[in-house]
Amino acid sequence: MSSLSLVPSQLYEASRLLASLVLSGLLAGWVFAQGLVFSDALLDWMEREYGTAARARVVELQRLIESGTDLEERTKLERVNAFFNRVSYDSDYALWDQKDYWATPFEVLGVYSADCEDYAISKYFTLLSMGVAEDRLRITYVKALELDQAHMVLAYYAAPDVEPLILDNLRGAIVPAGERADLVPVYSFNGADLWLAVNSMQGKRVGDADRLSLWQSYQARLMQQMAVER
Template sequence: MVKLLRSFHKTRRYTVATVFFMLVFPLLFNGCGKKPVDHPLPPVIEPKPAVKKSSDDNTPAARINRWLALMKNKYTVSVREKLELVNLFFNQLEFIDDIYLWGTEDYWATPQEMLINNGGDCEDFAIAKYFTLSRMNVPQEKMRLAYVKSLRQQQPHMVLNYFSATDGDPLVLDNVEREILSASQRPDLIPVYSFNNRGLWIGENPTPKTSPHGLSRWQQLQDRFYQNTVTHLRDELVD
């Protein structure tokens, strides 16, 4: 690390963002926020259907059908309602560590993969909400996938932040908190960096440091999502 920093000062070939990703970025994939044991959160809202659902209602195909229907049927509601609906929809899925689901320490799943598996880790929850809201005409530039440190859980965590047109205090969509609160109401989350399809921000700095195109995993994830989505939309609802 010392050698790398000396080289940076000598040649100035590395940008601030490059050094950040080389030294810090890999350390953030060793944990993911989930519901803590020692600090219980308010219970997740469980739906109370009037008619008992059959076992077929919780198949991968049924979950994807409900996801497609949500995007189609709630396309014209207010942004706030979209945030609430999408947050609730995905927060009913299970938290599953990547190592158990994918056999690797870190894997970024598409919403389709998450629905097929009926769960994922904190990154998958945030990513699924980002892409779903984008398909429901919520501008991507108003949303950021945010890596934070959770003081409550003492580990890295990912959430989705939504910035309104007039307020710099984003709303936080979190898989361990059922209520959508503003960032100022979540002192337990310390910003590390955030990104979307437009840029990458370090900490709470309002100015993006670099383009997100250097994040190969992010680019690959977007390609996989749009390829899968085109297939599902072309076939309309899966059987």
């Protein structure tokens, strides 16, 4: 992410963007502090909805998580980043016939395709499942300067005041935010908090993550999928 602070016009645009995502009547969201939950019923549902190959991909994700809980955190980042970056890219219109749809990790592995939000959020929940603390992870909305479009990445903070590492589907390498001058941060969130970007390292907390309507919808679908019955 760019090391430059946002100029007033960018802050204004970010504020408008946040306002467009906020619900007037706020529902209490479910924070998945423990990450993803797997079951035989979930695997059966995946096979019914997406086929045997999709079921196998979810089993692979489960094994990735179970085999990685005791690894160093940098190794966890590398493995999870590589796992999801091999998924092909496609737009929400092509995949879901919607302008903006945040697919769950199970939906991503079902269609085996994703857009930028899907990569970032799937990595977030997988790392939570491997024991990475929630306060070290932020799903971060940015402007990708080279593409001149909105983009989303996952930022990992080894400590609150240090420069984060960026996990991005556009680039395979995980690098510090200061080395991503092509990304301008706008806002970030995790399961608990929402921040408006100030610079590449820090943000100003502006509320709870459950203020984001797409995040609420996402959590509801993910909870439903993990609680599916045979």
